[in-house]
Amino acid sequence: MPGKYALFLGCVAPYRYPGIEKATREVFKTMGVELVELQGAGCCPAPGVIRSFDQNTWLALAARNLALAEKQGVDIMTICNGCFGSLFEANHVLQHDPEKLKEVNQILAKVGMKYNGKIKVRHFAEVLYLDIGTETIKKFVKNPLDYKVAVHYGCHFIKPSRIKHLDDPERPRLLDELVEVTGAKSVNYKDKIMCCGAGGGVRSRSSGTALKMTEEKLKNVKKVGAQMIIDVCPFCHLQYDRSQRDLPGFDIPVVHLSQLYGMAFGLPREQLGLEAHEVKFKL
């Protein structure tokens, strides 16, 4: 079995969809994988607004989070594509550009911190796939699921693939395999790898544009008769769940992979937070 990871919570999961946080903690506990607390962590920071405004602020705040994990000697594990994107890409810059690392450390010195570029940034889904493995996960499935689901990869999980090297960016399989371990069937649909519409600061600045993209995706998911959307990002999750308030004709529950695993592992439903969603989970 793998070692331990520092759980990076981000913003949307703990403050909007705490069921995702709870399900993640319970699922990893069930598998005997230790998650340590990242006391004092802040926003990743948000790639949409903060990186768009000022990349040095983005880099320094990411380095602060990375330094917190490095101090504990553990790799960081995110449950969100946005956090993964920011922390992974910032880490890539800091590990490949000694000048930037030096500049960032001058800033961190003001708060008594330092980052040495020694840790890895992981996404919980690839930790499940690469470190734990589908064969092991299968052993924890107590309650096999019989759902037909639409997997949403999101953007910052496997892209940019030239630095992430996790899967084929055009035809990925990783999440489909992780979902099918539970017994659920992952169905193909049009524009499966397309963005949900929320990223890059688009949801906050031009919500109408974001909503149009979300509607495209929802239409394609509905057309193939999927019973729910499975995501690995609380921000995509929020975009799909809340947008259905404004889009008539859709009633598709949105479930984070950790929540799906919670169901398959037979964890109590009330610990998964599905009732707190806009679109009620009635299955």
Add this chain to the structure above:
Amino acid sequence: MAKIVEPNPAFTREIIAGGPNKAGGGDTLMLCYQCGTCTASCPSGRLTAFRTRQLVRRGQLGLKDEVLPTEELWLCTTCYQCVERCPRNVEITDLIFIMRNIAAKEGFMSDQHKKIGENMMAIGSTVPFPDTMKKVRADMGLPAEPPTTVSDQKAMADFRKVMEACGFDSLMKGGKK
């Protein structure tokens, strides 16, 4: 009468140099040969007037006034689909971040985005953490307050200090919209 737009070569050079933060990717600007694969791959451009190829061309030509004040600059969701498919390995998303950094420095920031910047300065999060959420968390068996900047005053002070050391607070004050 046709409108003659004056190019601004300094703008092109500023993008190539990585903008105000000397960020990576700017040096790929001139590799673009305008094939349009980016525009064809863009999920946002499908539904809006945003044209990725055109934005890159404007950068190459130094058409600063046709880039910085536009809404289109902010319609990219940073999905990286164009980057994945670019036959010239142009770091298109990096170029957009650089152009947005230049825009922000010149005061082009929307109120909605500044609100998120303010949340960051106040609680270290993009979204507020309402008291009602504490109960939802506790009922689920989670600590009412997560171990993040919202419940750790020292961490929040450090977080803010890092933002100030980077000049983020003064950047926010310089915004015109």
